[in-house]
Amino acid sequence: xxxxxxxxxxxxxxxxxxxxxxxxxxxxxxxxxxxxxxxxxxxxxxxxxxxxxxxxxxxxxxxxxxxxxxxxxxxxxxxxxxxxxxxxxxxxxxxxxxxxxxxxxxxxxxxxxxxxxxxxxxxxxxxxxxxxxxxxxxxxxxxxxxxxxxxxxxxxxxxxxxxxxxxxxxxxxxxxxxxxxxxxxxxxxxxxxxxxxxxxxxxxxxxxxxxxxxxxxxxxxxxxxxxxxxxxxxxxxxxxxxxxxxxxxxxxxxxxxxxxxxxxxxxxxxxxxxxxxxxxxxxxxxxxxxxxx
Numbered sequence: 001x002x003x004x005x006x007x008x009x010x011x012x013x014x015x016x017x018x019x020x021x022x023x024x025x026x027x028x029x030x031x032x033x034x035x036x037x038x039x040x041x042x043x044x045x046x047x048x049x050x051x052x053x054x055x056x057x058x059x060x061x062x063x064x065x066x067x068x069x070x071x072x073x074x075x076x077x078x079x080x081x082x083x084x085x086x087x088x089x090x091x092x093x094x095x096x097x098x099x100x101x102x103x104x105x106x107x108x109x110x111x112x113x114x115x116x117x118x119x120x121x122x123x124x125x126x127x128x129x130x131x132x133x134x135x136x137x138x139x140x141x142x143x144x145x146x147x148x149x150x151x152x153x154x155x156x157x158x159x160x161x162x163x164x165x166x167x168x169x170x171x172x173x174x175x176x177x178x179x180x181x182x183x184x185x186x187x188x189x190x191x192x193x194x195x196x197x198x199x200x201x202x203x204x205x206x207x208x209x210x211x212x213x214x215x216x217x218x219x220x221x222x223x224x225x226x227x228x229x230x231x232x233x234x235x236x237x238x239x240x241x242x243x244x245x246x247x248x249x250x251x252x253x254x255x256x257x258x259x260x261x262x263x264x265x266x267x268x269x270x271x272x273x274x275x276x277x278x279x280x281x282x283x284x285x286x287x288x289x290x291x292x293x
Contacts, residue, residue: 009145
């Protein structure tokens, strides 16, 4: 299915988990796959896995991923006793007691108050365990993003198809008008010669030669056939399921080139006006396909 490169997705951890994630993914158009991750430092080891999951579903676009984490358990915290440091403090206290013959006892309460004897530290986290919590909300966010990109892609496809149909109708008008261009030129040439020569004899063979030269220069049959072929190819490409953005961009360039050639060769105001309308629709399509994956 055709996909837009614009979309948004969100995923959250189900209730009841000791660790929860909220993951939001935003994408806009870009020539390549450009990933920007914003998440807590303790998740940096999972960047490659997150990238792999995204690339399985997304081929192109500027992707911004925002990950927030909440931990509802103290299981990841650890209380540590610095035995060597405590021994040093106790020995020092004993020396003070002996030197000054004090009677105060050395208590656990006293020792525990000394700096760094007891500390609370964060346990080293298992990245696989964290990933087991993150994977579900990440997949949910990706699926939500892809779904939105597909919906936007369908809208783009329908609108581009309508514009292609309008261009084809304009092209049919050009095909109808093209044979009359030579006929009108011949009539204008005859009128001009009659006006100049009045009652003198007219060299019909010379007129026929001039008309033939004009007809050859103004012939747009090949360009019309090629342009129509490009339109059909573009509409067929819109039906494909794989990424087609770059191919569509190439086709639209060819359509624009053929339209410009028709406009310059036709030497007819009506055809020129028709090609102006065509180029207007071609430009609108070109802008739209910049957002197709």
